[in-house]
Amino acid sequence: MARWLLRRLAAAALIVWLVATATFLLVAFAPGDITQRLAEARVPPHAREQWRRAFGLDRPVWTRYAEWIGGALRGDLSTSWTTYRPVAVMIGEALPNTIFLAAAGLLLELLGGVAIALRQARRPFGASDRVLTLATLTAFAMPTFWVALLLAEVFAYRLPVFPPSHMHSPAGELATGWQRLTDLAHHSVLPVLAIGLTGVGAIARYLRGSLLDERGQAYVLAARARGCSARRALRVHALPNALLPLITVLGLSLPFLVSGSLVIEVVFSWPGMGQLVYSAALARDVPTLMGGTLVITVAVVLGNLMADVAYAVVDPRVRLGGGV
Amino acid sequence: MSWRGLPARFRHGIILLGALTGACIAGPWLSGDPTIIVEPAQAGLLPPLSQRWVVELRDGSRTAAQAAQRTETGWVLFGRGEPRALPAGAVVSVQRQVFWLGTDTLGRDVLARLLWGGRVSLAVGLVALLVAVVVGTSLGLLAGWHGGLLDSVLMRLADALLAIPALFLLLLMAASLRPSLTVLILMLGGLSWMGVARLVRGQVLSLKEREFVLAARGIGASPLRIALVHLLPNTLTPLSQDAALRLGDLILAEASLSFLGFGVAPPLPSWGGMVAEGGEVLGTAWWLILLPGVAVTAVVIGAALLADGLGEVARPEG
Numbered sequence: 001m002a003r004w005l006l007r008r009l010a011a012a013a014l015i016v017w018l019v020a021t022a023t024f025l026l027v028a029f030a031p032g033d034i035t036q037r038l039a040e041a042r043v044p045p046h047a048r049e050q051w052r053r054a055f056g057l058d059r060p061v062w063t064r065y066a067e068w069i070g071g072a073l074r075g076d077l078s079t080s081w082t083t084y085r086p087v088a089v090m091i092g093e094a095l096p097n098t099i100f101l102a103a104a105g106l107l108l109e110l111l112g113g114v115a116i117a118l119r120q121a122r123r124p125f126g127a128s129d130r131v132l133t134l135a136t137l138t139a140f141a142m143p144t145f146w147v148a149l150l151l152a153e154v155f156a157y158r159l160p161v162f163p164p165s166h167m168h169s170p171a172g173e174l175a176t177g178w179q180r181l182t183d184l185a186h187h188s189v190l191p192v193l194a195i196g197l198t199g200v201g202a203i204a205r206y207l208r209g210s211l212l213d214e215r216g217q218a219y220v221l222a223a224r225a226r227g228c229s230a231r232r233a234l235r236v237h238a239l240p241n242a243l244l245p246l247i248t249v250l251g252l253s254l255p256f257l258v259s260g261s262l263v264i265e266v267v268f269s270w271p272g273m274g275q276l277v278y279s280a281a282l283a284r285d286v287p288t289l290m291g292g293t294l295v296i297t298v299a300v301v302l303g304n305l306m307a308d309v310a311y312a313v314v315d316p317r318v319r320l321g322g323g324v
Numbered sequence: 325m326s327w328r329g330l331p332a333r334f335r336h337g338i339i340l341l342g343a344l345t346g347a348c349i350a351g352p353w354l355s356g357d358p359t360i361i362v363e364p365a366q367a368g369l370l371p372p373l374s375q376r377w378v379v380e381l382r383d384g385s386r387t388a389a390q391a392a393q394r395t396e397t398g399w400v401l402f403g404r405g406e407p408r409a410l411p412a413g414a415v416v417s418v419q420r421q422v423f424w425l426g427t428d429t430l431g432r433d434v435l436a437r438l439l440w441g442g443r444v445s446l447a448v449g450l451v452a453l454l455v456a457v458v459v460g461t462s463l464g465l466l467a468g469w470h471g472g473l474l475d476s477v478l479m480r481l482a483d484a485l486l487a488i489p490a491l492f493l494l495l496l497m498a499a500s501l502r503p504s505l506t507v508l509i510l511m512l513g514g515l516s517w518m519g520v521a522r523l524v525r526g527q528v529l530s531l532k533e534r535e536f537v538l539a540a541r542g543i544g545a546s547p548l549r550i551a552l553v554h555l556l557p558n559t560l561t562p563l564s565q566d567a568a569l570r571l572g573d574l575i576l577a578e579a580s581l582s583f584l585g586f587g588v589a590p591p592l593p594s595w596g597g598m599v600a601e602g603g604e605v606l607g608t609a610w611w612l613i614l615l616p617g618v619a620v621t622a623v624v625i626g627a628a629l630l631a632d633g634l635g636e637v638a639r640p641e642g
Contacts, residue, residue: 018480018481019487022485022488023493026496138621138625141621141622142621142624143596143599143617145600146616149603149606149617150614153607157607258492259490274491277492278495278584280499281498290496293492
């Protein structure tokens, strides 16, 4: 197990280094640097040179690369070009908000997906299964930003039940304890619902398939023969085994979950990583863009690693099978 | 195999995608010019099924009225606000127009923009898919056939690119590159080759020790010939299934990027951009948000049905 874990960690570290390098190369070798766009805004040449020096763009590429990697290792992601604050500090404020949003959305997806798949597997190819198959396919196909806007249109404007933006109301921001928590919950409903609605389709579709596979296995038949009800056989015997491979699927779907939350954060002005990177992209704030992309990738890679470890813990076959 | 003999999902997917593509291609004949602006004060944010008299003026601009009356000296237009009198010389034409799907904030016909936006979105998705398939297949063949260091390097690179949330990387690229239509297509295609490469590599690894490939090597066939004649045809089924799903992903990615303002640039309509325009007047014009999203969803459903159906065609017993 220790050797297996070590190999996994090494692979994760390699991926993170590759991502750090790729983001650097993309920015360093993009045709024209930031100052060229300043030139479009009629900035005189000598001012352009000053900007280049201030941003360190006059130094050779490899020095900048060494600085970027060395800084990242020490947790220093340079300074934002728009707010002049350390990028690491800005990320430190934004990351927990994104993790909260993504985790709550994932939980909703998972609960909804299990409920739908169980209902479908009870009588496969029956009327309710067909309707739900169409529904989950539609959920899978809907663009996240569209669902978010429709939710805002209906539940924040037409029927003003939930706030249309931000994590807290001004009063809730200052409040503490219970009041702050309910304020947060009130603001989270629509964004979390948007993640859940678009993510539930993929999970339900996957789980339905694996539930149907498990249903045909001998151990489920044995449980039925022992007098176990169809419902119980499905929930207690088939479900745990069908859920196992879902751990890996969830781990692999993390990048999509985070991409989805980026759009949702923008729609609902949620102060997370997506919002941070989006406004950095608008302002061409390169350090924030690079740092944000790197940190969110590290979060995703760690999430993947956790999924792998969780899988190895609950399914001994993975560990004993010589380790992947 | 007859059309009826094909799996239902495959047929539904083809019909759905075909109908949408057909409508978008036929767009210019089905509806007007998507760039025509009718005076927003008179024709902005009209709900679906609205009818107006569209008046083309001598200076090239257009205005609209609920009723138009011919008088001896010209026209009197009744619309929002006071009735307006126009001298006959200022008016080029007066025509009744039905805005089937309403108008946007600038008084442009939503149906026309939806069909034109579909052309853009579908074209970007398809060309990006082509880029992804060509790059992915080449790299997958190379990695699978060569093995060794090249294989390790390519696969680790694929792992790394797959780990980055695509939208973050796309924003990073869009902010540092100039997002013209070509760059957009190359960006989207360049970020989706990894899945294709992995798939093709896996197929090649399982095929390259088979007798027919060994026989081809034995009689001295070149690696390129083996790759094109012997390996590629055997990967077509999983590849086409993957490509159908990938088309849906690419169209969603393009829509998200255009929604954020980093995709298809404004004068050109795109479904994602249209939803964004609707989002600016949230709570007043539901049709601006609803319709382009329905179009995206329909295309992605069609692509997913097609992928499912292709799987069934390949395994008729399952």
